[in-house]
Amino acid sequence: MDCIFCKIVNNEIPAKKVYEDEHTVVFHDINPIAPVHLLAIPKKHIASIYDAQPEDKELIGHIHIALQKVADEMGISESGFRIVTNKGEHGQQTVFHLHFHLIGGRQLRWDM
Incomplete structure (x- = not known):
């Protein structure tokens, strides 16, 4: 498979990981739009x-619980953050492997 995120999962290409368990990997986005921008x-x-x-459904719920832990570790739980997933061309999905953006560390706008 030629999926860049599958290659990260398989440690075929490096990523700056901040969390990993048996179901999930969380790592820094290479083009961050905020002080905290993880995938x-x-x-x-x-x-x-x-x-x-x-x-x-349990896997997706598991990812969101992992994101709670990561938000705590990154110090953005109290100030707030955004979790976003994109679907398709109009949703601006560029990597076709399900991923959730955790974005925070500053005041966010709607027109991101």
């Missing part, structure tokens, strides 16, 4: 949120 991905390849199946 959380499932180790299982799922192309987008639209491609998630009913059996993936």
Whole structure:
């Protein structure tokens, strides 16, 4: 598979990881738009949120719990943050492996 995020999961290419467990990897975005901009991905390849199946609901919930831990570690829990996932061309999805952006560390705007 030629998926860059699968290669990160498999340690074939480096990433600045901040969290990893048996289901999830969280790492720094290479083009951050805020002081904290991380990507959380499932180790299982799922192309987008639209491609998630009913059996993936626990996995997606697990990722969000991992993001709570990471938000605490990054010091943005109290001030607030945004979790975003994109789907398709109009949603500006550029990597077709489900991922969630954790963005914070400054006042965010709607027109990001």
